Amino acid sequence: MKITSQLKTNNMKKSILVFTSVTLLSGMVFLGCESSSEKVDTAEQAVTDANNELEQANQEYLxxxxxxxxxxxxxxxANNQSIADFNLRIAKEKKEVKEDYKKKIAELESKNSDMKKKMDEYKADGKEKWEAFKTExxxxxxxxxxxxxxxTVKNVK
Incomplete structure (x- = not known):
């Protein structure tokens, strides 16, 4: 009889221990779960943060x-001013030299004008395209x- 009562006591202790462990684990799981409204709030905050970061990146890009x-x-x-200054300097050159410089100046003036037009006509079309445009x-x-x-170096000689 003593053995059976010890077995019953041990089984009872084990049952109480298992019940207590299950109760504690259930409580921790229950407390650790967010409610669906908390999950929605967290998701909304993440979307708001992402939108703010996107807006900031767009402002930096622009x-x-x-x-x-x-x-x-x-x-x-500055290039236009260099052209004007150069035209004044070559005014006293010989006719043949002056004509050669005038042709070169006209080419540079045209390229300068084309560059201005290219920059003026650029439309914001994404950061990757902007970086490629800017590099070129x-x-x-x-x-x-x-x-x-x-x-100008050739002219100084």
Missing amino acids: ADIENYRTETSSKIE FSHDMDELGAAFKDL
């Missing part, structure tokens, strides 16, 4: 375009600047 337009406009204006345009502007520099 500001980059505007800054670049201003920068290139200044370079184009910067390369073309650098080449134009080098051509102006070469012309």
